[in-house]
Amino acid sequence: MTTHVPPLVLPLGLMLAAAALPPKDQQRLDDTLTRLHATNSRLWLAEDRVRGGLSESQVADCKREIDQLNAERNNLAERVDEVLAALAGPPLLDAVLHTETLSSALDRLSVLTLRIWRSEEAAASDPAVAQRIPLLHEQRAALSDALDSLAADVAAGTRLLPTPARFKLYGGNAQTHETVTPSRHLQRVIAFGGLSESGKSTGADYVRQLAGAQRFKIGYLLRQAAHHHGLADPYRLSPRRQAELLLEELNRFAEAHVEARLFTIESVHDNESIAELKALLGDRLQVVYLSAPFDVRVARSGTPPHAVAAKDAVKIQRGADKVEAMADHVIDNSGSVVDLRARLRRIAETSQLTPPLQVAAVPALGLPTSVAEATATFAKAMRSAGSPVRLAALTGSPSTGPWVAGWSDIDLFVISDHQGSELVSVALKTYQAALDGLATVGLTLVTPDELTARRLTPRLAFVLHQIQDGQPVLHAAPGLELPVITRHDLVLAGAQDLPQVILTMRRLRAGATAADLRPLYRHLVLAVRLLLREQGIWASGPDEILAAAAQLPGLPPLAVPTLASVVDEWLVRGTDGALQAVNAAVDHLLAWYAVQVSAA
Structure with missing residues (x-):
């Protein structure tokens, strides 16, 4: 006895026509026909059961199941017709209306396939049933030919198909006796x-x-x-x-x-x-x-x-x-x-209120006199620009610790409408000229709409989080709203940024010289900070971050000199003790990271 329901095999002509559908529709047609055929099989079994020796309550239950299966059968047939509607060509003027849809014929083909299967099972014990099997195969072949002919005529526009909606009336219009209200968890x-x-x-x-x-x-x-x-x-x-x-x-x-x-x-x-x-x-x-x-x-x-x-x-x-x-x-x-x-x-995006922004007086930032004067001039230019410029902030080294001549650099973050970009460019050139090489200056310029649309790099997400966390800014327009960046957002951003940080750190390590100490050290600190965040550990400041690296499971403590020692060697460049220590720490971290991503 066959234990598995035979599949529904489409006629060759219809199968070739369906192969021209877009992949999405092909998949939808295959899934829907498979479900329709399975529903017909379940319906056959349910109708067999209801004709057996069931009690009244069991018959009622079985009848409800049959109603549900019939409803599902009709819904699936309508979906088949929706997909196959794409096969129809432009109708000709003398096109005639066919009496049934393609899905109705396919539904009959499904039932006929099941009837042949059941008959072949019963033929072993019933000679009368065995005599019907050749006729059933002839019926299936005739129906397949008719389906191919119908599909070809529909594609040629010589035959039209009726509206696929069936408007079956299975089930009642049951009403509830109490109002359904939203769960407090459905936000x-x-x-x-x-x-x-x-x-x-x-x-x-x-x-x-x-x-x-x-x-x-x-x-x-x-x-x-x-x-x-x-x-x-x-x-x-x-x-x-x-x-x-x-x-x-x-x-x-x-x-x-x-x-x-x-x-x-x-x-x-x-x-x-x-x-x-x-x-x-x-x-x-x-x-x-x-x-x-x-x-x-x-x-x-x-x-x-x-x-x-x-x-x-x-x-x-x-x-x-x-x-x-x-x-x-x-x-x-x-x-x-x-x-x-x-x-x-x-x-x-969930609407969240931006915390009040802290606008700092430039003298309070602890910058050297010449840097403070240049920064104050830049801040004034941003305030004077009017509505195009919404925010200006100083990020980079001055935002995370004291200024260190020769080591610290300046990152400017500006939010401005596109039409204000030229004003920002002029102010930036003035700023760079006033510094006269005292520090490297970088600019991140973003529009308000880019922020609203969350077109954020990991670095930008971190800057926004710093600002909402209370880091002072140089200028903020009244009523400015920024996207709220949560710690969860930072973890996700860091996971995106980490591969590039690792690649850059590996490149720097491959040919590290005294000139690479500063960027190599900074990438080491950044990589550890991102890895710590994924562990739920939030450390700030280079020395604290590198000390916390020991909390990464399986990573031995990184023996890295203090930031002050690294800065001294960078400025003097007469020794390479710090560079050797940083190289060793980078090697340990990269070896540990290679094991982690191997998933061994």
Whole structure:
């Protein structure tokens, strides 16, 4: 006896036609047909059971299961037709309407495949059944030929397919007796709507990568709800009841995963049910509607225009186009991916208040007189620039410790609108000229919109965290809001930055001379600081950071001279004791790191 259900094999002509679909649609078709065939197999078994010797209560349970399977069968068939709509060619004027959709014929092919399988099993003990098997094979061959012919005619535009929606009435419009309210753990939900190829999946996946959102399809949530409530077809319920079921499932997941802070739901094609969900969730739910011109969506799909139009027609029939009118955010997604991501970042970011910024008087920074005078002139220029320049800060060595002539350098951080970049450039040149070689000056210039969109390098994230942690700035415009950088953000940024730091440190070590002592030491300190953060250890200052390296599991203490000793050798360059010690520490760290990443 065969123990495994035979697969559903598509007719050759239809299989070749489907191979021309985009990979995403091919995968969707394969998955949906596999589920449809499995559902038919389960339905066959359930109908066999109900005809057996069951009690009344068991028959009732089995009938409910059959209703649910039939509902799933019809939903899957509709999805098959949605995908296969892309096969249709432009209809000819004399095209005739076919009596059934492609999925209806495929559903019959699935059932026939199961009937042949069951008949062959029974043939061993029933000669009458054995006589039917050749006829069943003939029926399957005829149906396969008819499917190939139908697919070819549809592609040629000589035959039209009926509307795929089946409007089955499985299940009741069950109502709840108490209002469903959001769980306290369900904090934020973003729902994505739009027509075919508008970017819903792309947007939701970016928010998942960006903010660790839990990503759901509405269909999945409703199927889970149907399973929990014993419902046959949740799509036949009222919009309010569907919204309650969606909220119940979101609540259930949020309460089981209390660490989750953001959820996304996709395929918002029913404007009425999402409006009801908005009424239940209030501001916790943000509806995002992605729009794009038809020709743009066609180009993205890789399919003919009529195929995208067919998919749109199915979605519009459900109310997908009406979601735009009630959306919290309507995004024109006909532009660049950078633009889309910037807009989604603004929506996905949790609103947090920026701590009050501390504006410092330059004399309080402990800089040498000439450096302080040049810095004060630069700060005045930034304040005088007006609205374009929002913030100016001094980072680098002066922000982490006392000024050391010949060792310390200056990093300037400026937030300015793009039109203010020339003013900043002029002020920078004046600053460099006033210093006259006393220190190396570097500038990080960023626009407010880049910060809002979180287009941040690891270094920039660290600077922002320092400022929000109380490091004084030279100038801050009134009402300036900065993105809040948490320690968790810094750990993630550090994990991105660490590979480059290791590569640079390894390069410096390979040919280290006295001239490399300063950059090699600094990269050693930076690498250890990033590794410590991943362990949850937050140390500041070079000496403290290198001493804390002993807390990294398996790494022996690094015998590195104090910063003062390293600076002395760097300035004198008459000995190489500090360089040898730094080289040895770098060797120990790189050997330890190689073991860690080997995962041995």
